Amino acid sequence: MNEKYRPQFHFTPARNWMNDPNGLLYYKGKYHLFFQHNPQANVWGNMSWGHAVSTDLYSWQELPVAINCTPTSGIFSGSAVVDYNNTSGLGTTENPPIVAIYTEHQNDESNQSQCLAYSVDEGLTFTKYEGNPVLDINLPNFRDPKVSWIDGQWIMTLALPQEFKISFYASPNLKEWTHLSDFGPAAEVGGIWECPDLFQLGDKWVLIVSLNPGGFQIGSGTQYFVGQWNSKEFIADDVQTRWIDYGRDNYAGVTFSNAPDNKRIFLGWMSNWDYAVKVPTDPWRSAMTIPRELSLQANTLVQIPIEKPGGFPEVSFTTSGGAIRIHETPERFAEIGVRNGKIYADTSNAWNEIAAPLVQEVPAPASEVDFRVIVDRGSIEVFAAGSTVCFTNLVLVDTSLHYVETIGEVNNLKLQQLYREQQG
Structure with missing residues (x-):
């Protein structure tokens, strides 16, 4: 903790590169943070899912890499859910599986598809599903699935980055997906769209979309839309630009699944693609933001820091x-x-x-x-x-x-x- 620039209460990996938060969920008293990680170096590459757990969102225990890349493919961003009803058949109702839904990226950049890995030991180890991929439309840019249980079915929200669109798919079992609709282009389109998230706050629905470049000033930024979800499509109230953060260093943020008391807790990557690899930290690179509870006030997001035990400086x-x-x-x-x-x-x-x-x-x-x-x-x-x-x-x-x-x-x-x- 005495390394130069090492945060004292923001999550950082012990060693090597980190970017997007992935698979955020809460289960049996523990918050799980998976993250884009290079287990071998302090620069982007060898994309795998790192893993850490915490009971309070501030004291983190880093665990072994959860999902490893292969020589020909990387494990890109995605989400994770607790399949309580065992709709996937990958666990049991007595011991429901944690199912990770991630993008498998071919290193030759020929294709991105959506795949599953599952855990029946509360997230300690994951097995890649033998039926992968579960969603493949033969595109080189099609990624970042955020899956939620909505209206009695699984809804996958994912990005068509170069088309500035967010696609919505439905499934009864996490394995077979049906396309419902697309949203976009809208508001900011100065860079590729990534890392979407769809969730309800009160009587409204919020759709988060990160883009890079094209942020508020430079490089990476995250916008959001407010509207309604009608079980098939997201209908925005308007398409004016709303930024989650006006600073430089909050990107690719998404929210936790199953957070206690139905809280909607947001966590972002505290960096910017414009210079992330240049930030002079060693032997790690990058931190996460502090977690924030989200609510809506007159169609504007309110972000309240989750309190740290003992308080903040x-x-x-x-x-x-x-x-x-x-x-x-x-x-x-x-x-x-x-x-x-x-x-x-x-x-x-x-x-x-x-x-x-x-x-x-x-x-x-x-x-x-x-x-x-x-x-x-x-x-x-x-x-x-x-x-x-x-x-x-x-x-x-x-x-x-x-x-x-x-x-x-x-x-x-x-x-x-x-x-x-x-x-x-």
């Missing part, structure tokens, strides 16, 4: 035209606040020579804005305006951001657990 305040600077040294700081009627985050003085947008700003929805800034080694996550405006940004300072300066009028300032770290 964080700063909270309100302002109508001031800001705070969270410092490591007098010269090294991140600045967050309101100016000219806009909420902004500025990491110009907490970065290095990697080319990246260092200031983000969006119109403030009210004259007085509340802020909550969660600080870890290597990142800041800003939740503003009732957590309807979020900025997630990596920072690169030698130790940690640990003391606060105010700029202009700042009210209700509260600091919690900010501390200087000794760097190993």
